[in-house]
Amino acid sequence: MLETIKLSKTFKEKKAVDEIDMYLDEGESVGLLGPNGAGKSTTISMISSLLKPTSGDVKLNGKSTIKNPSEIRKVLGVVPQEIALYEELSAYENLKFFGKIYKVKKELLEIRIQEVLEMVGLKDRQKELVKTFSGGMKRRVNIAAALLHKPKILILDEPTVGIDPQSRNHILETVKKLNEETGMTILYTSHYMEEVEQLCNRVYIMDHGRVVASGSKSELLSILSTEDTIQIQLSKKSYPLLESIKGMEAVRRVEETNEGIRVISKKGSNILSDLVHAAEKVDIQIIHFQMEDPSLEDVFLHLTGKTLRD
Amino acid sequence: MGSFLKKDLLVFWRDRKEVLIALLLPIILIVVLNVALSGLFTDDGESMDIQVGIVEEDNSLEGLERFEEAVNEMDLDQAEKEAILQQTSVFNPSEMIISFFDNPEIKQVIHTKNVSEAEAVELVEEGDLHAFVRIPEGFTYAILSSIMLDEEADVALSIQAEEQSNELNTLQNMMNNFIESINLELALGTIAEGEAQEPLLPQGGREVIEGVETYSFTQYITIAMSTLFALFMAQTLAMKTVTEKRERVFNRIILTGSHPFHYLMGKTLATFILSWLQIIITFTISQLLFDVFPDKSLEFWIGLLIVITAFALTISGLTALFTSITLNLQDTNAASGIFSLIIMSMAVLGGNFTPIQILPAFLQRIGEWTPNGLSLTVILEWIQLNNSGNLVIPMGILFGYFIVFLMLGMAIFPGRGRN
Numbered sequence: 172m173l174e175t176i177k178l179s180k181t182f183k184e185k186k187a188v189d190e191i192d193m194y195l196d197e198g199e200s201v202g203l204l205g206p207n208g209a210g211k212s213t214t215i216s217m218i219s220s221l222l223k224p225t226s227g228d229v230k231l232n233g234k235s236t237i238k239n240p241s242e243i244r245k246v247l248g249v250v251p252q253e254i255a256l257y258e259e260l261s262a263y264e265n266l267k268f269f270g271k272i273y274k275v276k277k278e279l280l281e282i283r284i285q286e287v288l289e290m291v292g293l294k295d296r297q298k299e300l301v302k303t304f305s306g307g308m309k310r311r312v313n314i315a316a317a318l319l320h321k322p323k324i325l326i327l328d329e330p331t332v333g334i335d336p337q338s339r340n341h342i343l344e345t346v347k348k349l350n351e352e353t354g355m356t357i358l359y360t361s362h363y364m365e366e367v368e369q370l371c372n373r374v375y376i377m378d379h380g381r382v383v384a385s386g387s388k389s390e391l392l393s394i395l396s397t398e399d400t401i402q403i404q405l406s407k408k409s410y411p412l413l414e415s416i417k418g419m420e421a422v423r424r425v426e427e428t429n430e431g432i433r434v435i436s437k438k439g440s441n442i443l444s445d446l447v448h449a450a451e452k453v454d455i456q457i458i459h460f461q462m463e464d465p466s467l468e469d470v471f472l473h474l475t476g477k478t479l480r481d
Numbered sequence: 482m483g484s485f486l487k488k489d490l491l492v493f494w495r496d497r498k499e500v501l502i503a504l505l506l507p508i509i510l511i512v513v514l515n516v517a518l519s520g521l522f523t524d525d526g527e528s529m530d531i532q533v534g535i536v537e538e539d540n541s542l543e544g545l546e547r548f549e550e551a552v553n554e555m556d557l558d559q560a561e562k563e564a565i566l567q568q569t570s571v572f573n574p575s576e577m578i579i580s581f582f583d584n585p586e587i588k589q590v591i592h593t594k595n596v597s598e599a600e601a602v603e604l605v606e607e608g609d610l611h612a613f614v615r616i617p618e619g620f621t622y623a624i625l626s627s628i629m630l631d632e633e634a635d636v637a638l639s640i641q642a643e644e645q646s647n648e649l650n651t652l653q654n655m656m657n658n659f660i661e662s663i664n665l666e667l668a669l670g671t672i673a674e675g676e677a678q679e680p681l682l683p684q685g686g687r688e689v690i691e692g693v694e695t696y697s698f699t700q701y702i703t704i705a706m707s708t709l710f711a712l713f714m715a716q717t718l719a720m721k722t723v724t725e726k727r728e729r730v731f732n733r734i735i736l737t738g739s740h741p742f743h744y745l746m747g748k749t750l751a752t753f754i755l756s757w758l759q760i761i762i763t764f765t766i767s768q769l770l771f772d773v774f775p776d777k778s779l780e781f782w783i784g785l786l787i788v789i790t791a792f793a794l795t796i797s798g799l800t801a802l803f804t805s806i807t808l809n810l811q812d813t814n815a816a817s818g819i820f821s822l823i824i825m826s827m828a829v830l831g832g833n834f835t836p837i838q839i840l841p842a843f844l845q846r847i848g849e850w851t852p853n854g855l856s857l858t859v860i861l862e863w864i865q866l867n868n869s870g871n872l873v874i875p876m877g878i879l880f881g882y883f884i885v886f887l888m889l890g891m892a893i894f895p896g897r898g899r900n
Contacts, residue, residue, distance in 0.1 A: 219736060220736070221732050221735060221736065241738055244736050244737070244738045245738065247736065249732075249733070249736055251729045251732065251733070252729075253727075253728050253729040254728060255728055255729040255730045255732065255733040256728070256730065257488065257492055257730060259491070259492045259495035259496060260488070260491060260492065260495070264488075264491065268484055268487075268488045269733065269737065271484040272484055272485070272734060272737045272739045272743075273737045273738075274737075274738075300495070316733065317733075320737075
């Protein structure tokens with residue numbers, strides 16, 4: 172349905188996006204993950220026709236959208252990171268304005284406004300000015316405004332940043348519903364791995380303007396299929412123990428966590444007895460340990476060397 | 482386009498601070514300036530008591546006879562001679578000066594006594610007179626020969642005083658205005674009509690030209706402040722684009738596939754309506770408070786409305802241009818600075834702070850070509866002359882400005898979001 176072919180954007184000397192190949196099939200929900208400055212927003216701006224690529228192409232159903240963006244604009248709903256609304260207008264007035272300029276037919280517009288307000292749970296507050304809303308409510312109206320013209324593809328750029336849990340859950344449920352019940356294609360970027368895990372069938376991981384990995388959750392987790400993760404709780408912190416574990420042949424990484432340490436080792440290396448010995452040597456007691464399944468967060472860390480919120 | 486217009490009007494209306502600034506500030510300034518400064522522009526001669534001696538050395542009858550003889554001796558046909566004499570029969574320079582001082586309104590300020598030159602000098606020296614006016618011998622003949630026969634006058638009216646004073650300045654100004662009004666009368670040929678019209682005399686320092694009304698300080702300040710704040714309206718509306726750009730509302734608008742013309746025209750029309758209303762409200766309240774335009778005809782008000790409408794249209798064009806500049810500039814502070822600079826320059830040159838007559842001639846010419854300067858001048862002329870013919874060209878120029886600004890705005894409007 173929608174694909175990018177070697178999509179690149181250079182600002183002066185800096186390459187913000189570097190030859191990205193992505194695709195979205197109809198009805199799919201795709202996540203776009205990456206740390207700050209990875210190039211996610213620039214990619215979204217190019218896909219949504221707001222920014223002209225330096226090179227490469229964006230195709231909708233096989234047709235390039237670069238020269239004539241009107242086709243993609245018709246089928247695209249974009250929820251930007253910012254609250255792209257008029258704060259001085261009410262939720263209803265905002266939606267009416269955007270509905271009109273989306274050229275939603277007059278007789279349908281009123282119905283559509285009520286539908287999207289119902290979707291985002293703000294039907295009762297529609298007459299209130301946006302500036303009086305909480306951050307979460309504003310983000311919900313922000314989503315509603317992108318849905319007025321019934322887009323086939325919805326792009327959401329970190330729609331849950333800085334909001335209360337209630338609004339966050341509401342937004343996630345709304346997006347899930349849109350994808351599952353109406354077959355809307357979703358491209359979702361977020362800092363929250365669990366949101367992407369919950370919502371998306373496939374994930375693209377970006378870093379330094381490039382896609383460093385992509386695939387379904389299981390495909391991405393298989394990247395870490397050669398590793399075991401052990402979470403260990405210790406009686407006290409010990410630098411010599413940390414160094415001793417790092418020096419073990421089967422150990423790939425050791426991280427300090429709030430609970431103790433996290434050891435990533437070669438799959439099937441059975442280092443537990445070595446760990447116990449090492450602890451005894453420095454007179455440290457292992458209070459608790461647990462073998463962990465790798466998460467997408469681990470995959471992200473493995474690929475980019477940093478956490479999502481870095 | 483209607484949606485954009487409605488949105489822009491609503492956004493402006495909901496910003497109470499902007500509304501208050503746009504509507505209240507010009508009115509407050511008009512009130513304050515009227516109270517604080519009107520004294521500077523009104524005649525302070527009423528409280529003056531100027532003592533002036535009249536030294537009349539001229540015998541006007543002799544002068545007239547001498548002039549008649551001179552005309553008869555000239556190599557002209559009889560009809561021409563009669564025409565000249567007919568014109569001079571109603572023009573007696575010495576008598577006009579005497580009757581100027583006899584005018585009851587002038588008498589409230591200037592008190593005269595006929596004295597000889599020696600007495601006058603003595604009284605001035607003693608401080609009993611502020612000055613004396615000397616009508617020299619042969620004055621009537623010299624002035625008539627100068628005006629009618631284009632001969633060089635060898636005598637002139639003189640004012641003599643011991644020292645500079647406000648009284649002397651006032652006397653000089655009044656006399657100058659009086660002489661200028663006579664010169665104008667003669668230039669216009671009204672005296673030549675032979676209808677024995679008495680020239681209107683200057684009143685308390687105001688220059689009064691027959692058929693021409695003067696404008697008051699209150700009128701000036703009302704027009705100047707209204708047009709100034711209408712200029713700011715262009716900036717205010719254009720700067721709303723900054724918020725739209727910063728908060729990505731503009732991107733959302735682009736994504737709807739709306740034509741840039743609609744966006745731009747929404748702002749343009751909103752500015753037109755708001756600046757028009759702003760000027761009308763300011764004029765209305767000033768009229769109610771100060772009776773700025775007393776006893777004016779319906780024709781006057783219609784003319785005023787036409788000028789205001791044309792000016793509001795120009796302002797709206799300026800908004801279109803400012804909006805496009807804002808969208809093109811990365812630094813919105815720079816945009817704001819540029820607009821402020823443009824508007825303040827226009828205000829200074831156009832006479833919104835002080836009458837442009839105090840500016841050097843080349844700046845005056847530039848000022849008259851600014852939309853605000855042009856509108857100000859046209860309205861002041863409309864007050865004075867009430868000649869609808871004077872409105873046509875300036876209105877055309879203002880409309881031309883609107884078209885040019887709008888076209889420029891459209892030409893530099895960023896291309897549909899892709900950059």
